[in-house]
Amino acid sequence: MQTKLTSGSTKFSVNVMHFARALRRAGLPIGTDRLIDALGALEIAGLRSKEDVYWALHGLFVNRPEQRLIFDQGFHI
Numbered sequence: 001m002q003t004k005l006t007s008g009s010t011k012f013s014v015n016v017m018h019f020a021r022a023l024r025r026a027g028l029p030i031g032t033d034r035l036i037d038a039l040g041a042l043e044i045a046g047l048r049s050k051e052d053v054y055w056a057l058h059g060l061f062v063n064r065p066e067q068r069l070i071f072d073q074g075f076h077i
Contacts, residue, residue, distance in 0.1 A: 013039060016057070019074060023061055026070045030061055 016039060024030045038060045045056045054075055062071050
C-alpha cells in the first residue's frame with residue numbers, strides 16, 4: 001500500500017526543511033540551494049509514495065557512499 005503525499009502541504013515542506021537541517025548537522029553538505037532543489041524535485045516527482053520521496057531526496061542529498069547510512073537513519077526515524 002502506497003501512502004499518498006501532497007507537496008502543496010506547508011507541513012510537508014517544513015518537515016523536509018527540518019530533515020535537511022538534521023542531515024546538515026550530521027555532516028552532510030546540504031545548503032539552501034540543495035534544499036530548494038529538493039522541494040522542486042518532490043513537486044515534480046508527484047509524491048506518490050514514501051519510496052518516491054526517499055529516492056528524490058537521496059539523489060540530491062547523498063553524494064558519497066558513506067553519507068547513505070546517515071541519510072537512511074534520518075529518513076527512517
